[in-house]
Amino acid sequence: MADDRNIINMSSYPKWLVDFATCMNGSQSFIQAMDRQLGEQFRDQTGFDLNSQFQLLQPFPNPFQIVQEAEISCFEGDLRGMKMRYSVEIAWKSQSEKHDIQPHDEVSNAEVQFWWSYLDAAGIVEEETRKPELYFDAGALSFEIDNQILVWPHLSLELNFKERLPENALLKCEELLIDAQTQWNGDQGQGIIHLIREVQVVNEHCLNLKIDFGSAGPAGLEFILRKLEASAPGITKVRIGSY
Numbered sequence: 001m002a003d004d005r006n007i008i009n010m011s012s013y014p015k016w017l018v019d020f021a022t023c024m025n026g027s028q029s030f031i032q033a034m035d036r037q038l039g040e041q042f043r044d045q046t047g048f049d050l051n052s053q054f055q056l057l058q059p060f061p062n063p064f065q066i067v068q069e070a071e072i073s074c075f076e077g078d079l080r081g082m083k084m085r086y087s088v089e090i091a092w093k094s095q096s097e098k099h100d101i102q103p104h105d106e107v108s109n110a111e112v113q114f115w116w117s118y119l120d121a122a123g124i125v126e127e128e129t130r131k132p133e134l135y136f137d138a139g140a141l142s143f144e145i146d147n148q149i150l151v152w153p154h155l156s157l158e159l160n161f162k163e164r165l166p167e168n169a170l171l172k173c174e175e176l177l178i179d180a181q182t183q184w185n186g187d188q189g190q191g192i193i194h195l196i197r198e199v200q201v202v203n204e205h206c207l208n209l210k211i212d213f214g215s216a217g218p219a220g221l222e223f224i225l226r227k228l229e230a231s232a233p234g235i236t237k238v239r240i241g242s243y
Contacts, residue, residue: 014039016050019057020077023064024103033107037114038090045121048128055080059087071099074117083127089118134240135218142229148241153194153213155221158239159228164204173207173232174199180227184220191215193224197243210243 012028013021014035021031039050048054057078058064066075074091094101096111131147138145159173166172177196184193194214202208213220221240228235 014051016054016056019055020064021103023058024066026103027106029106029108030101030103030112033109033112034090034092034114036109038116041116042119042121045116045119046125046128048124053082053128056088057085060085066102068100073101076118079124081124081128083130086120086124086127087118088116091115091117134221136222138225141225143235144237145225146237146239148239150240151242152217153215154197154243155211155213156241156243157209157211157224158202158241159207159209159232159235160237160239161205161207161234162236163234165201165207169207170199170201173209176227176231177209177211177224180224184216184223191217191220193220 013026013031017026017031017035020026026034035050042048042050057080059076059078062076064075064077066073072091072093074089076087076089078085079088080086092101092112092114094111095113098105098107098111101107101112132150134145134147138147174196177199181193181196184190192214193211193216195212196209197212198208198210200208211224216223225238228238
């Protein structure tokens with residue numbers, strides 16, 4: 001029968017450390033100290049919050065493996081961000097009489113010191129903040145394009161208008177998008193826009209669209225933007241991201 005003391009709710013772990021904590025049977029106190037110290041160092045070096053967009057994974061294709069060198073323990077891992085995976089190395093050592101602290105041990109934050117023994121902070125910042133390529137001339141449009149992280153084919157388009165939206169704006173936008181989808185899909189060889197998933201009013205100057213672009217890709221996105229430009233005047237900015 002399993003020892004109830006070793007059964008820990010995975011949801012109580014910091015999100016970025018769930019995989020490591022599960023694989024290494026990490027104690028709550030060890031993982032919390034790890035999160036607190038490494039998270040602060042990571043924010044100082046990159047400006048990012050580990051729990052908002054990162055996850056520590058096993059270093060493909062190998063498992064986590066702790067290496068002991070004198071009083072220092074360390075292991076390699078892959079830190080997965082929104083754009084890609086980054087190789088990292090994490091180390092720790094005891095700050096007390098406990099000279100051999102393992103992940104399953106109960107420790108206080110003061111009893112153990114964690115640090116990134118390898119972290120390409122500059123590379124992570126450069127990659128994670130890089131604007132994605134749209135593959136068409138967005139500067140030719142009459143409104144500003146703010147392209148965020150794009151994970152095809154599920155894109156969100158936040159339309160910002162100069163004037164207050166009329167009462168029928170939601171219906172008109174839905175009709176425009178369905179007509180554009182029908183027209184695009186009627187032409188062979190350009191891919192298919194799968195679904196106009198959602199049109200929502202964000203506020204009196206903003207609509208948010210969620211579109212599954214299927215196999216239509218960037219050309220389909222440009223087509224939709226051109227239709228919006230022609231049929232929905234007053235757009236000042238479109239923020240493109242993923243959902």
